[in-house]
Amino acid sequence: MSANAQVNKIKASIEKGFKDMQLVLQEGNVKLFAKQLVVIIAIFLVFRYFNNSFQQKINNYRGQMDAIRSQQTNEQEYMASKKRLLELEPRFPDMASKSEWLMTQILDVFAQAKLTPKFSGTQAENTANPNYTLANLEVASNASWLEFAQLIASVENRPEYLRISEFSLEKLNETDMLGQNKIKLKVNTLFPKEKLAPKLFKDQGGN
Known part of the structure; x- marks a missing residue:
């Protein structure tokens, strides 16, 4: 299962949990709600941890990709300048x-x-x-x-x-x-x- 699918599944569970919690509060069954609240809080904390971790990984990957692109650009510019210099210098006398x-x-x-x-x-x-x-x-x-x-x-x-x-x-x-x-x-x-x-x-x- 992909990371996006896991995130969507967790979000759906949290939304369902809040709807159930609202229904329980309206009926006055606070005791029934207490157990469910603990589960929802636990899910929320897990979701927050994984979401932050996932975002950090994405940011790290983006930073690495930007560094690779920058290095490739610098290498290309260096090789182009070297090629140009090696083509021109022999045309000039010592x-x-x-x-x-x-x-x-x-x-x-x-x-x-x-x-x-x-x-x-x-x-x-x-x-x-x-x-x-x-x-x-x-x-x-x-x-x-x-x-x-x-x-x-x-x-x-x-x-x-x-x-x-x-x-x-x-x-x-x-x-x-x-x-x-x-x-x-x-x-x-x-x-x-x-x-x-x-x-x-x-x-x-x-x-």
Whole structure:
């Protein structure tokens, strides 16, 4: 028999007992009522005990379920954050290689596009942010409209983190340069001052 069925049965017995008690009082048979009163009080006390005990168990179960749900939510959020971090961090270069990494990436992009790059000055760096260093290089070349569009797409779609912050396009009018344009790009990247995954996750080399 379920707990609810037992509770309903006890409640029905108590209601019947009170009805009988009222009838006995009306007829003046107090002596008959005395024995029944003891039984009803006993039933009432038993009902109250079991009802409180049952409610406590329900509350305990609810508390345990809430704790389990909270733990599951925290675990899911943790795993989602870990997965995201492990996906993103490899796209950013190490601080130790900041002197040559960006130039190497740009040379690779232009080589794939079969274009000749010409760098304008040295790598510029902004270290104002405490968590990363922002670096950029300006590079120029000659390219057709199609080559320029493919070059932009190649930079922006690389798995490594590269972004173009500025560009310009100037049509060349020389007879031997018909269909060509002088292009200039400013290519950016970020160097995290510290990689977090090895520090946070033991399976990524942390302690």
